[in-house]
Amino acid sequence: MLLYSIIPAEEVFRGMEGPSPSLVDVVAAGVQMQVEPTGAGRGKIVRLLSTDPADYLRAELQPGNVIGWVPTP
Amino acid sequence: MKEFRHRTRPARQDVDPDVGDDSDGIPDCIPEEPPETEAPGSPSEPGVPGCEGEPQGPEPSGPEVGENPGGHGEGGGEHEKTLDALKQTGQMKTPDAPESNIHVMSIIGQIEGHMVLPQQNKTTKYEHVIPQLVAIEQNPKIEGLLLILNTVGGDVEAGLAIAEMVESMSKPTVSLVLGGGHSIGVPIAVSSAYSYIAYTATMTIHPLRLTGLVIGVPQTYEYLDKMQDRVIRFITCHSGMTDEKLRELMFRIGELMRDVGTVLIGPDAVKVGLIDEVGGLSDSLAKLNELIALKREGKWCAERAKRCEY
Numbered sequence: 001m002l003l004y005s006i007i008p009a010e011e012v013f014r015g016m017e018g019p020s021p022s023l024v025d026v027v028a029a030g031v032q033m034q035v036e037p038t039g040a041g042r043g044k045i046v047r048l049l050s051t052d053p054a055d056y057l058r059a060e061l062q063p064g065n066v067i068g069w070v071p072t073p
Numbered sequence: 074m075k076e077f078r079h080r081t082r083p084a085r086q087d088v089d090p091d092v093g094d095d096s097d098g099i100p101d102c103i104p105e106e107p108p109e110t111e112a113p114g115s116p117s118e119p120g121v122p123g124c125e126g127e128p129q130g131p132e133p134s135g136p137e138v139g140e141n142p143g144g145h146g147e148g149g150g151e152h153e154k155t156l157d158a159l160k161q162t163g164q165m166k167t168p169d170a171p172e173s174n175i176h177v178m179s180i181i182g183q184i185e186g187h188m189v190l191p192q193q194n195k196t197t198k199y200e201h202v203i204p205q206l207v208a209i210e211q212n213p214k215i216e217g218l219l220l221i222l223n224t225v226g227g228d229v230e231a232g233l234a235i236a237e238m239v240e241s242m243s244k245p246t247v248s249l250v251l252g253g254g255h256s257i258g259v260p261i262a263v264s265s266a267y268s269y270i271a272y273t274a275t276m277t278i279h280p281l282r283l284t285g286l287v288i289g290v291p292q293t294y295e296y297l298d299k300m301q302d303r304v305i306r307f308i309t310c311h312s313g314m315t316d317e318k319l320r321e322l323m324f325r326i327g328e329l330m331r332d333v334g335t336v337l338i339g340p341d342a343v344k345v346g347l348i349d350e351v352g353g354l355s356d357s358l359a360k361l362n363e364l365i366a367l368k369r370e371g372k373w374c375a376e377r378a379k380r381c382e383y
Contacts, residue, residue, distance in 0.1 A: 002300055004257040005183060005226030006277050008331065012183065015191035047200055053208030056201060057176075063201055 021046075028069035031055050035067065042068045174216040175361060176209050178202065179223070180235065180261055186228020197224065199231035206238045216368070217361045220248040220265055226256025229281065229300060233257070236264040236307060243375050245364035249357040250274045250348065260304060262348065263312040266375060267360050269352040272339040276347065278322045279334025313346030 003009055021036045023046055028035070031050045035043030045065050048055055055061060180202075182195030190196055209215050220239060226232070239246055239261065246265035254262045254270070255277040262268050262276070270276070281301045283293065305323075309316050322335040322345070329336065342348040350356070367373035 002229040002281055003186075003227065004229045004232065004281050004304070006253075006255045006279070006332075007183070007225050012190060012194060015193060018191070020189070047198060048204070050204075053204045053211060056204040057208045057212075063198055 025049065026069045026071075028067045029061065031061060033061070033067075035069075038066065041071050042066060172214060174214060174365070175219055175358070176215050176217075177219040177221060178205065178209075179221040180258065181223050182227075183225060184227030184232045184235070184257060186231035188228075197227070197235075199228075199235055202235055203238055206235075206242065210242050210244060215244070216365045217245040217247070218242065218265075219357060219361055220246060220261070222248060222250045222254045222258050222262055223252035224254060224258040224261070226258055229257055229304065232261060233303065233307065236260040240264040240311060241375075245361055245368055245373065245375075247357045247361040247364070249352070249354070250276060250342075253277075257304070259347070260307045260311075263308055266364060267350075268312075268348045269350050269357045269360070270339055270342050270348040271353055272351055274339055274342075276337045276342050277329070277334055278319070278337065279329060279332050280323050282332075308347070312348070315346075318345060 003012060005012065023034045023036055024043070025032065025034055026043075027033075031048060031052075033048045033050070034046045036046055037043040043066070045061065045063050045067055047063055048061060050056070060067070180197050182197060183190055185194075185196040185198050206218075209218055218239070239248075246267075248262050248265035248268045250258070250262050250268070250270040251274050252271075253275050255275070256279065259276055259278065262270075281297055281304070283297070301323075305316060305319055308314060308319060322337075324333050325335050326333050328334065337345065337347065340351050343351050352360075364373055
């Protein structure tokens with residue numbers, strides 16, 4: 001993986017050793033996605049795992065939005 | 074001084090399907106079928122009264138159609154709907170914002186590749202951008218894409234992936250470099266059908282460097298050279314820059330403090346043939362609407378890089 005950027009590598013990768021967020025795969029709003037949980041049944045969207053391209057254009061499903069889902073028992 | 078104006082593609086406005094001369098080796102633009110005859114997957118909205126969902130039929134009236142997002146005839150349709158809603162429910166239907174036929178995608182910060190970067194970086198996640206591009210290419214209501222760039226570069230493969238996707242779209246695309254379009258942002262900026270750069274925007278052309286994830290053995294130089302060649306080839310195929318000029322800018326000493334390379338500011342980028350024109354938001358939208366109108370008339374189609382001898 002080559003980083004081709006004017007920002008020096010040590011600046012970009014600073015903080016890499018810290019704790020990385022735990023991600024869960026859930027189905028929310030009918031779409032499969034990866035979220036970073038911020039509470040029970042709520043989390044911040046990291047990325048979508050859908051194969052329907054139209055889902056990627058929906059404003060409420062953009063990465064970074066907080067979304068709720070029904071946790072599977 | 075025009076000798077470096079070596080364009081590998083003709084200016085888009087000159088494409089004329091009536092001129093049957095193929096001596097330049099570039100295939101003539103094939104006029105598109107009118108949208109009604111080719112709709113296997115388009116949404117089933119032609120029956121909706123008010124013609125908001127009506128596909129742009131065989132009566133495009135030049136640029137003004139593009140400037141009125143939501144389509145012609147929308148004024149009458151909206152009024153009907155509002156009256157209907159009022160009669161039936163006693164409530165006014167709040168008018169929806171007209172659906173835009175142009176989508177805008179911003180490429181910002183670092184272009185994140187195979188590794189998730191730490192939090193302090195603002196990133197463009199390519200795994201989200203690429204399905205979005207697929208959706209834009211597929212959706213019949215979206216007619217053009219405006220790409221806004223303010224990026225410091227990032228992962229080579231993710232950047233080239235986005236650039237190749239934009240380059241291979243059949244719909245008109247216009248890119249606008251604001252602020253900065255550095256490093257791997259350069260291929261993305263030139264991948265669109267037409268490119269603009271703001272007067273104060275900068276683009277840094279510099280060589281690829283090792284980032285500590287590639288081990289340092291003598292063969293590493295050849296590997297870097299190959300990677301660099303990929304990027305150079307893409308840029309020269311999609312802009313008016315020659316290979317020699319690009320390499321000369323890339324390896325210039327004395328301009329950048331920590332690196333070799335060149336900083337191109339606004340008009341400089343146009344002078345060397347990298348970007349098509351200096352301009353801003355209104356210019357890029359006007360150009361995009363112009364290309365959309367040309368495409369509707371069948372006078373414009375996206376040219377692929379196949380003519381470049383890879």
